[in-house]
Every structure is written in structure tokens, then in C-alpha cells.
Amino acid sequence: MRADAERNLDAVLRTGARLLAADPGASIAAIAAAAGVDRRTVYRRFTTREELLAAVHTAKLDACEQVVAEARLTEAPVLVALHRYAEGIIAVSRRLPVDVRQVQDEAGADRLRRLLERLDGFMDRAVREGVIRPGLPDRWARSLLVHLTTMAAHEMPELTNAQGADMVVQSLTTGLRPA
Numbered sequence: 001m002r003a004d005a006e007r008n009l010d011a012v013l014r015t016g017a018r019l020l021a022a023d024p025g026a027s028i029a030a031i032a033a034a035a036g037v038d039r040r041t042v043y044r045r046f047t048t049r050e051e052l053l054a055a056v057h058t059a060k061l062d063a064c065e066q067v068v069a070e071a072r073l074t075e076a077p078v079l080v081a082l083h084r085y086a087e088g089i090i091a092v093s094r095r096l097p098v099d100v101r102q103v104q105d106e107a108g109a110d111r112l113r114r115l116l117e118r119l120d121g122f123m124d125r126a127v128r129e130g131v132i133r134p135g136l137p138d139r140w141a142r143s144l145l146v147h148l149t150t151m152a153a154h155e156m157p158e159l160t161n162a163q164g165a166d167m168v169v170q171s172l173t174t175g176l177r178p179a
Contacts, residue, residue, distance in 0.1 A: 073122040087165035093153035
């Protein structure tokens, strides 16, 4: 793909993610205009809003998988991996603010399930290594991690990705008690 075509696609996916997250009925014409490209450019690649949304979900899942790989959840020290994951996911969520739990295709749902299983395994490791307390209900720590990163990404725009990750790690590991 040519560099300008790649930039246009990235702009369409990012803009599409932002507009479709805010309004699932956003038109391709509105997305194209907001992305600064001609709507024919978008229609050549995506004939329907649903195809565009599927591409946005795929792009977000790709980015999430990359964050998980780079966080080194099974090799890096737990707190280091947790911070890397949180910082990366906050960045991805800000860049592509769609909810991947809304993915419509089987392959995307399977990818999401595998990502969540990897996070569950990481949280199990965090419990074994004494970073997270034992005895929590299944999936509690992972669900809390997902909610905290989502909150940092979307409700705390004043925080940098790194500051958001700091808050996620602190909240997950020590709660809200005084330091």
C-alpha cells in the first residue's frame, strides 16, 4: 500500500472508531469528511458502515494483541508487565475508542476471547507472585483491569498514557488506601 493510502486508511479507521463509538449510526460520508478524505475513497474500501466497523474492530484487536505481546505478560516482572499493558491499552483505547465486545464476527469474538484468557492467566500469575491478593472471584482482577484502563483512557483525558497506567497499577495493586 502506498504511504498516502496507508495514511488515509489510518485516518478513516481512527475517525471511524471515534465517530462510531459516539454515534453507531454515523454515516460513511460523515466519517470521510471528518477524516479529511473523499467519501469515494472510503467507499472503495468499505461498501457499508458495518464493513468499516468490522475493520475498526480488527484494527483494535490487532493493536491489543500487539500490546499484550510487547507487555511480555509471562516473562517480565508482574508490575512491569502490568504497567506496559496498561499504558499500551490506554493508548490503543484513545486512538480507537470502539468497544471490541461489540464485535460481530466469529473470528473477532474468538480473538477477543483469547486476549481475555491471556489476561486471566496473567492475573493468575499476579496472584501466585503475591501482587494481587488471592481469593477473588474468577475474572475479578481482569475485569477490574479492563475497567480501570477504560476509565483512564476515556474519563481522564488530562492524564498521559503513562500517568493513567500509574493510576491503574496503583489502584489494582493497593486500592485507594493512603500510601
